[in-house]
Amino acid sequence: MSGVVFRAMLLALVRDRGALAMTFLLPAVFFVIFAMIFAGATGEQLRLKLAVADELDTDLSRRLLAALAAEEALLPVGSGLAADEVREMVRRGTADVGLIVRADAEPLGSVGGFGPAPLLIVSDPVRGVAVAMLSGQVQKAYFSALPDVALGSVVDLLENEFIELSDDQHAALEEGFAELGEEASEAVAAGQASAWGFQDLFEREDVAGKAAAQNHVAYYAGAVAVLFLLFSAVHGAISLIEENDSGILDRILAGPANIDVLVNGKFLYLTVQGFVQIAVIFVIAWLAYRIDLPGHLALWAVTTLVSSAAAAGLALTVATACRTRRQAQTLSNVAILVLSALGGSMVPRFFMPPALQQLGWITPNTWALEAYIGVFWRDETAVDLIVPWAALALAGVAGLFIARRLARRLETS
Amino acid sequence: MTASPVLEVLDARKSYGEREALKGVSLTIGRGEILALLGPNGAGKTTLVRAICGRLALASGSVRVSGADPRASLEARRRLGLVPQEIALYPELTARENLEIFGRLAGVERRALGAKVDEALEWTALEDRAHERIDRLSGGMKRRLNLAAGALHDPELLLLDEPTVGVDPGARELIHDLLERLCRRGLAILITTHDLDQAAELADRIAILSDGRKCAEGSLQELVAASFGGHREVWLTLTNPPTASGRELLTGAGLTAASDEPLSWSGPLAGGLESLAELGSRLAAAGLPVAELRVREPGLRGVFFHFTGRELGLS
Numbered sequence: 158m159s160g161v162v163f164r165a166m167l168l169a170l171v172r173d174r175g176a177l178a179m180t181f182l183l184p185a186v187f188f189v190i191f192a193m194i195f196a197g198a199t200g201e202q203l204r205l206k207l208a209v210a211d212e213l214d215t216d217l218s219r220r221l222l223a224a225l226a227a228e229e230a231l232l233p234v235g236s237g238l239a240a241d242e243v244r245e246m247v248r249r250g251t252a253d254v255g256l257i258v259r260a261d262a263e264p265l266g267s268v269g270g271f272g273p274a275p276l277l278i279v280s281d282p283v284r285g286v287a288v289a290m291l292s293g294q295v296q297k298a299y300f301s302a303l304p305d306v307a308l309g310s311v312v313d314l315l316e317n318e319f320i321e322l323s324d325d326q327h328a329a330l331e332e333g334f335a336e337l338g339e340e341a342s343e344a345v346a347a348g349q350a351s352a353w354g355f356q357d358l359f360e361r362e363d364v365a366g367k368a369a370a371q372n373h374v375a376y377y378a379g380a381v382a383v384l385f386l387l388f389s390a391v392h393g394a395i396s397l398i399e400e401n402d403s404g405i406l407d408r409i410l411a412g413p414a415n416i417d418v419l420v421n422g423k424f425l426y427l428t429v430q431g432f433v434q435i436a437v438i439f440v441i442a443w444l445a446y447r448i449d450l451p452g453h454l455a456l457w458a459v460t461t462l463v464s465s466a467a468a469a470g471l472a473l474t475v476a477t478a479c480r481t482r483r484q485a486q487t488l489s490n491v492a493i494l495v496l497s498a499l500g501g502s503m504v505p506r507f508f509m510p511p512a513l514q515q516l517g518w519i520t521p522n523t524w525a526l527e528a529y530i531g532v533f534w535r536d537e538t539a540v541d542l543i544v545p546w547a548a549l550a551l552a553g554v555a556g557l558f559i560a561r562r563l564a565r566r567l568e569t570s
Numbered sequence: 571m572t573a574s575p576v577l578e579v580l581d582a583r584k585s586y587g588e589r590e591a592l593k594g595v596s597l598t599i600g601r602g603e604i605l606a607l608l609g610p611n612g613a614g615k616t617t618l619v620r621a622i623c624g625r626l627a628l629a630s631g632s633v634r635v636s637g638a639d640p641r642a643s644l645e646a647r648r649r650l651g652l653v654p655q656e657i658a659l660y661p662e663l664t665a666r667e668n669l670e671i672f673g674r675l676a677g678v679e680r681r682a683l684g685a686k687v688d689e690a691l692e693w694t695a696l697e698d699r700a701h702e703r704i705d706r707l708s709g710g711m712k713r714r715l716n717l718a719a720g721a722l723h724d725p726e727l728l729l730l731d732e733p734t735v736g737v738d739p740g741a742r743e744l745i746h747d748l749l750e751r752l753c754r755r756g757l758a759i760l761i762t763t764h765d766l767d768q769a770a771e772l773a774d775r776i777a778i779l780s781d782g783r784k785c786a787e788g789s790l791q792e793l794v795a796a797s798f799g800g801h802r803e804v805w806l807t808l809t810n811p812p813t814a815s816g817r818e819l820l821t822g823a824g825l826t827a828a829s830d831e832p833l834s835w836s837g838p839l840a841g842g843l844e845s846l847a848e849l850g851s852r853l854a855a856a857g858l859p860v861a862e863l864r865v866r867e868p869g870l871r872g873v874f875f876h877f878t879g880r881e882l883g884l885s
């Protein structure tokens with residue numbers, strides 16, 4: 158008996174060519190895209206966009222930066238930048254991470270000293286892992302490109318401190334080591350770094366500052382919100398197919414209302430539903446994680462409205478392009494997962510190969526996340542947000558227009 | 571029928587690629603009149619109804635609802651109500667909510683909506699179920715509500731597609747009663763149905779479509795007279811398909827074969843019951859073994875067979 162049910166299910170799938178293709182073909186496409194994204198995330202194809210300012214502008218600094226530029230894992234952006242320009246590029250996301258060779262610091266190659274580190278890494282907390290990656294690359298470049306500096310500084314140290322030591326010096330050294338041990342123990346007990354040791358090669362500066370730490374969850378709120386916004390919008394838009402199947406569409410279209418009335422009404426509903434859905438997520442983020450929603454309410458509201466409109470337009474396009482509920486569900490699931498993966502809802506986009514990062518700009522997720530990050534991390538103004546807002550609004554309007562065109566065939570079918 | 575019909579279809583033609591779905595169909599329905607549209611599957615009934623709703627462009631010919639083209643005129647479509655075969659209601663919504671929504675979509679003014687919904691719930695006897703979800707109502711109640719949602723806005727023309735399919739006899743009678751009341755209120759009603767008993771019981775006139783053409787139209791009595799000329803209907807079923815000479819004999823006796831079943835033949839029994847024995851003898855002599863031979867008063871079933879060559883409609 159179960160075999161009969163199996164046969165019925167199989168025949169239903171085989172007869173629905175669209176669903177058949179989506180069941181077996183799209184997952185293959187999906188796998189290829191995901192493989193590219195997550196293979197990129199292992200680091201093999203990862204290229205961090207690096208903005209550099211060389212305040213020192215010496216032979217040493219130029220050699221170090223040339224070695225960094227030759228690294229495959231780094232993609233230099235901009236040239237001849239000032240320190241503030243680097244900070245701005247990182248803040249805007251045009252660079253994943255920045256490096257400033259500081260003039261007013263310990264000289265590059267010095268071993269001792271307690272002044273500011275010669276190198277400053279500028280990062281956006283959204284891309285925190287980029288700091289660790291750049292640190293590794295800088296150290297690699299330093300010891301491989303500047304071996305004379307690295308070794309010379311150690312020899313200087315040996316000559317200055319350890320060569321041709323007298324007995325008195327031995328005694329003094331032992332005394333010094335003992336003292337150092339005590340200091341280190343005291344420092345550890347006090348929760349501080351040891352006051353003695355090699356000069357740090359670099360320090361780290363976050364462009365968003367301390368306030369952003371409270372809003373750290375805003376990134377995830379945005380990512381999750383956009384992903385589920387798309388799912389629920391598609392679920393709502395599929396009601397159009399159900400209405401066609403149930404005769405409701407026939408009844409409505411026999412009256413004065415046309416298909417545009419129906420599609421417009423659904424677009425409006427899905428936009429409002431999406432707005433409320435995102436609001437719920439951000440209110441939780443505000444109450445539970447202290448993101449500053451009240452302080453950014455107006456910009457958040459506009460971002461949420463245009464994001465919801467974009468999701469509604471996309472969902473209606475999917476629903477009107479498909480003839481059956483099964484087609485629509487399969488297509489939408491795949492489309493949403495691909496868009497969300499490309500758009501950074503699952504893994505930050507800078508982990509991806511550069512080509513996929515560029516491709517991400519076609520997804521509403523990317524624009525919505527850019528806008529939310531702009532609002533909550535970068536404290537951007539409405540003027541700064543015009544581009545992502547316009548992209549999302551345009552996606553919504555275009556989706557609505559396409560859906561209305563596609564739905565015309567329902568009027569005559 | 572009044573001088574100006576509510577529905578007027580003139581020489582409607584429509585093709586889908588090579589296939590001609592309508593080959594010049596004309597129909598009229600006046601106020602307070604019920605017309606049943608019969609036809610085998612693929613005859614063109616759905617295409618005709620869609621053309622009447624203004625949902626497809628005819629290749630030639632015209633459709634007028636109260637004088638206006640429903641494809642071009644919103645006013646014409648406001649005068650039209652459709653009751654689909656499916657329960658075309660939102661199952662999660664209550665009876666009242668459904669009526670409110672479809673009333674508004676059909677063009678009922680917001681201020682008049684409450685009274686219209688009350689009225690519809692009253693004449694479908696669903697007042698006490700107004701606040702129940704559709705998916706909790708019985709099949710008969712859903713059918714009544716399906717009808718009410720199509721007639722709520724006081725259309726002049728009501729189109730119904732199989733309005734009683736799948737309901738029990740009691741619920742069917744209730745639907746018929748509602749339709750007769752709507753008819754008395756002056757609505758023009760077009761019913762497409764496979765239920766010949768329903769058509770015979772309700773319709774003032776019956777039109778039969780076959781292969782995109784209207785092959786007959788008239789009252790039941792007129793159609794019976796045209797098909798059987800006042801004679802009884804003879805129906806015979808052969809055990810084997812007839813030979814060429816056998817077909818000649820049957821055709822000569824005024825019988826017609828079913829287009830899709832060469833064993834079934836029907837026609838008027840011209841010579842009365844006395845001629846039945848003679849027909850049997852001639853069939854036996856021609857080597858045509860008969861499995862069943864029946865004589866009956868002609869009805870719509872025989873009429874349908876006569877015009878389409880097919881059997882239709884067990885209610």
